[in-house]
Amino acid sequence: MHYDFxxxxxxxxxxxxxxxxxxxxxxxxxxIRDATQIHMFDRGRKTxxxxxxxxxxxxxxxxxxVGNRYEPVCVGTTTSDRMExxxxxxxxxxxxxxIIGKGGLREESLKAFGELxxxxxxxxxxxxxxxxxxxxxxxxVDLDDLHPESLWQFRVRGFGPLVVAMDSHGxxxxxxxxSDSRGRRAGALASLGVKT
Amino acid sequence: MRVDLQxxxxxxxxxxxxxxKLLPPDIKQGFDRLAAGETDAGAKRMLGTMIRNIKVAEDTxxxxxxxxxIPIYNVRIGRGVELDGYGLQEAIRRGCARSTRExxxxxxxxxxxxxxxxxxxxxxxxxIIHIDFxxxxxxxELEMIxxxxxxENNSWLKMAIPAEGVDAIKTFVVDCVLEAGGKTCPxxxxxxGVGGTSDLCVHLAKQAATRALGTHCAxxxxxxxxxxxxxxxxxxxxxxxxxxxxxxxxxxxxxxxATHITMxxxxxxxxxxxxxxxxxxxxxxxxEYGF
Numbered sequence: 001m002h003y004d005f006x007x008x009x010x011x012x013x014x015x016x017x018x019x020x021x022x023x024x025x026x027x028x029x030x031x032i033r034d035a036t037q038i039h040m041f042d043r044g045r046k047t048x049x050x051x052x053x054x055x056x057x058x059x060x061x062x063x064x065x066v067g068n069r070y071e072p073v074c075v076g077t078t079t080s081d082r083m084e085x086x087x088x089x090x091x092x093x094x095x096x097x098x099i100i101g102k103g104g105l106r107e108e109s110l111k112a113f114g115e116l117x118x119x120x121x122x123x124x125x126x127x128x129x130x131x132x133x134x135x136x137x138x139x140x141v142d143l144d145d146l147h148p149e150s151l152w153q154f155r156v157r158g159f160g161p162l163v164v165a166m167d168s169h170g171x172x173x174x175x176x177x178x179s180d181s182r183g184r185r186a187g188a189l190a191s192l193g194v195k196t
Numbered sequence: 197m198r199v200d201l202q203x204x205x206x207x208x209x210x211x212x213x214x215x216x217k218l219l220p221p222d223i224k225q226g227f228d229r230l231a232a233g234e235t236d237a238g239a240k241r242m243l244g245t246m247i248r249n250i251k252v253a254e255d256t257x258x259x260x261x262x263x264x265x266i267p268i269y270n271v272r273i274g275r276g277v278e279l280d281g282y283g284l285q286e287a288i289r290r291g292c293a294r295s296t297r298e299x300x301x302x303x304x305x306x307x308x309x310x311x312x313x314x315x316x317x318x319x320x321x322x323x324i325i326h327i328d329f330x331x332x333x334x335x336x337e338l339e340m341i342x343x344x345x346x347x348e349n350n351s352w353l354k355m356a357i358p359a360e361g362v363d364a365i366k367t368f369v370v371d372c373v374l375e376a377g378g379k380t381c382p383x384x385x386x387x388x389g390v391g392g393t394s395d396l397c398v399h400l401a402k403q404a405a406t407r408a409l410g411t412h413c414a415x416x417x418x419x420x421x422x423x424x425x426x427x428x429x430x431x432x433x434x435x436x437x438x439x440x441x442x443x444x445x446x447x448x449x450x451x452x453x454a455t456h457i458t459m460x461x462x463x464x465x466x467x468x469x470x471x472x473x474x475x476x477x478x479x480x481x482x483x484e485y486g487f
Contacts, residue, residue, distance in 0.1 A: 076262025125381040180433055
């Protein structure tokens with residue numbers, strides 16, 4: 001199933017999503033990164049943005065300053081795994097519904113998606129030149145003293161299709177692939193003449 | 197040949213932006229080869245998107261990936277080359293910082309404890325500059341590698357012991373690929389260092405990970421391992437982005453060094469699919485840019 005979403009989204013919207021569905025986003029998308037979340041959740045800093053019902057993407061973009069605004073140069077996606085422990089507070093305290101990233105999140109995030117109503121959308125890491133063509137503008141920025149790990153407000157059009165890789169029903173493509181790969185370990189080692 | 201350090205600075209600046217924008221032909225061919233052999237429909241689509249991204253970057257003259265990486269410069273000084281060594285390092289450092297400012301791309305470099313970003317892609321010990329020598333007459337090679345952090349964060353060293361033999365090396369590589377999953381932005385080049393001291397072993401793994409596809413380890417024993425391990429890691433089904441498929445790695449590259457009678461070290465360092473590098477060769481007749 002494919003969904004076209006323009007956030008803010010309701011819990012019902014994201015609970016429809018199942019692993020392997022695809023989503024294309026339009027409108028507002030927030031960019032967030034390691035330092036942004038360390039400052040928000042470990043050091044008590046607040047953002048003036050209302051993230052309720054919104055999607056965030058794990059990114060620290062390349063930008064150009066023109067006057068007092070930023071223009072996107074290259075907007076890509078970073079590895080999500082480092083930000084695993086921020087999934088729950090992002091959802092609980094800020095009402096975030098969708099997290100976009102690469103490489104996946106872990107069991108605790110999957111639980112948070114189930115309990116609070118959220119999902120993880122996989123984007124192709126390293127395909128930033130293409131991703132940038134889906135970003136129309138940088139509308140605003142907060143916590144910019146953390147530049148480039150500021151909290152970015154992008155306006156996007158046709159952002160996707162992104163694959164639903166973790167849903168609110170306890171399913172994760174990463175967990176599936178991980179379990180399948182570990183099952184193939186003995187075969188790979190046997191091909192190398194290693195006894196297990 | 198006397199090297200003009202102003203030209204080195206310019207080259208260091210140009211190489212960084214070239215590396216960020218243009219993927220080497222051997223990596224493009226690697227993508228075509230993987231896409232042709234991929235049997236998983238989702239993985240094939242994903243490889244298609246990665247290939248499209250390379251074209252979009254070229255057409256829009258944009259960066260391939262947002263991660264501008266940790267800048268590494270590998271210098272190879274040939275015979276008969278005269279230069280001021282300290283001046284060379286300073287010229288590279290200046291060129292690296294100018295590239296970031298003049299092309300307005302992201303500085304990804306921070307102090308390790310204060311996390312302060314000088315917005316210059318430089319800092320203590322960065323750019324990383326490796327200096328080596330070659331027997332080529334009147335040639336200076338400058339190679340630039342922006343090493344992405346997704347793959348760099350997945351680096352491992354195991355000080356195995358002689359009694360564990362080559363099996364320990366093979367098992368370690370397979371387990372590292374499993375542990376990395378999608379975090380390293382597969383398909384990857386898996387770089388394996390075998391032998392040396394702990395630091396040399398890790399350095400060899402990095403050299404292996406950043407070597408051109410289609411090149412082989414000069415040590416026949418290392419080359420044998422490369423072939424066997426390339427087959428084995430691609431049996432694991434990790435696939436592009438860790439979402440399943442045949443295309444886990446373009447190749448496993450191995451570099452070896454002699455080691456101590458009591459030691460059996462193995463290190464793994466990976467290069468993501470945005471396997472970027474750029475090269476300038478200085479000769480008496482001029483400077484040639486390539487990969």
